[in-house]
C-alpha cells in the first residue's frame with residue numbers, strides 16, 4: 215500500500231516535471247479589444263502627432279492610424295523600434311523591432327521587420343496620415359509592441375530595395391526626427 219502510493223506520487227511528480235519541460239510555444243492569451251497610442255515629439259520640434267493601434271481580439275490583425283503634423287513634404291520612414299528607452303532621446307530606442315531576425319522591408323514585403331510601416335507621406339502643409347492593417351502587430355502576448363518605440367525618420371524608406379548598405383536594416387530613411395513609446399490607451 216505504502217509502496218504503491220509512493221510510486222503514484224513519483225509518477226505524478228515526473229509527469230508534472232516533464233510537461234513543464236516540454237511546454238508548447240506559449241499561445242497569445244485571448245483578449246477583448248485593446249487600444250494603444252504613442253505621441254511623437256522631438257528632436258525635430260516641428261513634428262508632432264500620434265499613432266494609434268486597435269486590435270479587436272487576440273487573433274485579429276491590428277489597425278494602425280498615424281496622424282502627424284510639421285513634416286517636410288514627401289515620404290518619411292515610420293517604424294517600430296526595439297526599446298521603449300528615451301533616456302538618450304530617440305537614439306536609445308535602438309534598432310528596428312525584429313523578433314524573427316528578418317531583413318528590412320515594406321509593409322507588404324516578404325521579408326520585413328514586424329513594425330516596418332513603410333512611408334507616411336506628408337502634404338505641402340506638413341500634415342500626414344497613414345492607415346494600415348498588419349497581422350504581425352500584437353497588443354498582447356510575447357510579441358506585444360506595448361512599451362516599444364516608434365520612430366519617424368527625416369527621409370524616405372527605400373523598403374529594403376535600395377543600394378545603400380543601410381537598405382536591409384533601416385531602409386536608409388535618415389535621421390530620427392521624432393519618436394515616442396507605445397502605451398495603453400483608454401478604449402475609444
Ligand SMILES: *[C@@H]1O[C@H](CO)[C@@H](O)[C@H](O)[C@H]1NC(C)=O
Nearest residue numbers: 262263264280281282283343
Ligand atoms: C489629426 O490631428 C489633427 C490635430 O493635429 C486633428 O485636427 C485631426 O482631426 C486629426 N485627424 C484625424 C482623422 O483624426
Ligand SMILES: *[C@@H]1O[C@H](CO)[C@@H](O)[C@H](O)[C@H]1NC(C)=O
Nearest residue numbers: 312313314315316317318382
Ligand atoms: C540573423 O540573420 C542573419 C542573416 O540575415 C544571420 O547572419 C544571423 O546569424 C541571424 N541571427 C540570429 C540570432 O539568428
Ligand SMILES: *[C@@H]1O[C@H](CO)[C@@H](O)[C@H](O)[C@H]1NC(C)=O
Nearest residue numbers: 258260284285286368389391
Ligand atoms: C525638421 O523639420 C524642419 C521643418 O519641417 C525641416 O526643415 C528639417 O529638415 C527637419 N529636420 C529633420 C532632422 O528631420
Ligand SMILES: *[C@@H]1O[C@H](CO)[C@@H](O)[C@H](O)[C@H]1NC(C)=O
Nearest residue numbers: 317374376377378379381382
Ligand atoms: C539585401 O538583402 C537581399 C537578400 O536578403 C540581397 O539580395 C540584397 O543585395 C541586399 N541589399 C543590399 C543593399 O545589401
Ligand SMILES: [Cu+2]
Nearest residue numbers: 292293365367
Ligand atoms: Cu526607424
